[in-house]
Amino acid sequence: MKNIIITIVCLLLLVSTSLSAQLIIAETPISLKTSSGDIHGTLKVPYIVDSKQTPVVLIIAGSGPTDRDGNNPQMKNNSLKMLSDGLYYHNIASLCFDKLGIGESKDAMKQESDLRFEDYINDVRGWIDLLSEDKRFSEIIIAGHSEGSLIGMIASVNNPKVSRYISLAGSGKPADEILREQLDKQLATQPAIKETMFSYIDKLKKGETIADVPVAFNSLFRPSVQPYMISWFKYNPQVEVGKLTIPVLIVQGTTDIQVPVEHADLLAAANKGSQKVIIKNMNHVLKDCESTDMQQQVSTYTNPDIPINKSLITIISYFIKQ
Secondary structure: OHHHHHHHHHHHHHHHHHHHHHHHHOOEEEEEEEOOOEEEEEEEOOOOHOOOOEEEEEEEEEEEEOOOOOOOOOOOHHHHHHHHHHHHHHEEEEEEEEOOHHHHHHHOOOHOOOOHHHHHHHHEEEEEEEEOOOOOOOOEEHHHHHEHHHHHHHHHOOOEEEEEEEEOOOOOOOOOHHHOOOHHOOOOOOOHHHHHHHHHHHHHHHHHHHHOHHHHHHHOOOHHHHHHHHHHHOOOHHHHHHHHEEEEEEEEEEEOOOOOOOHHHHHHHOOOOOEEEOOEEEEOOOOOOOOOOOOHHHHHOOOOOEEEEEHHHHHHHHHHHH
C-alpha cells in the first residue's frame, strides 16, 4: 500500500512539474540593426523535440505609440502579448517588436519630417530576413494588427520567405478615405472647415505638400508630417492584399468600434482565395466585449488581466498548421 501511495505522489509531482514547465514561456530579447538604429523585440520559441522545426509568427502592432505587447502609455491591455503567449502553447513561435520610435526602439526614431510609411515596411522585411536565417523555424507567417495589417501585407507581397499572411482587425480602406470619413462626422456642423481639410487631403493624395497650414490644423497637417501622410496615402489595402498569392486569413470582430466588419469583407473580396473569419463579440483589442458602448469598450482596452478571445488563437493555429 505504501508503495502505491509513493508511486501516486511521485506521479503527481511529475505532473505538477510538467504543468509548471508548460507555464514558463521561453522568451529571449532580439534586435534588428537598421540605418536609423536598433529595433528591439521579444522572441518566444517553444521547446522543439528531436530538433524538429516550428513555424514562427511575426506580429506587427498597430498605429500610434503601440508597443510589442499591444499597449500604449494610456491603455495597457497586453493583447499582443497574450496572442504570442497563446501561440507558444500551441507550439508556434512568435516575434513581437517595438516599432521605431516606440518603447525600447525609441532611439531609432527619425526626425518626423524624414519618416515615411515605407520605414515600417522595410523594418518588417528586415525582421523577415533575420528570421529566415534561424534554422529552428520551418516557415514565417506575418500577422498584422490594425495598421500593422497593411504594413504586413505590403512586406509579404512577392516575398518568397513568407508562407502565410494574417490580418487582425485590419482596415480595408486607404488611410485618406478613413480620414475623410472621420472628418465628415466630426465636422458635420462646420462645412467650411471640412471643405478646407478635404482640399488638403486631396493635395496630399496627389503627392503635393501644403504651404502655410493654419496653426489650428497643425495637429493633422503640420508641414513635418505631410511627407509621411503622402507616403501612407499611396497604399490601398484592397490592392495590396489582392497581390498576395500565399494563404491569407482575415479575422475581424463584430464589436470592433475602430474597424467595422465591412473592412474584412472588402479585404476578402479583394483576395478570392482568402479565408475570412468573423468572431462574435470580439473588439479591436481582440477581447470579448458584448457591447459597442464606450465605457465597456474602454474597460477592455485598459485592463491587462482580461484575456483575449478564446477562439482567436485556435483559429490562427489551425490556419498555420492546416
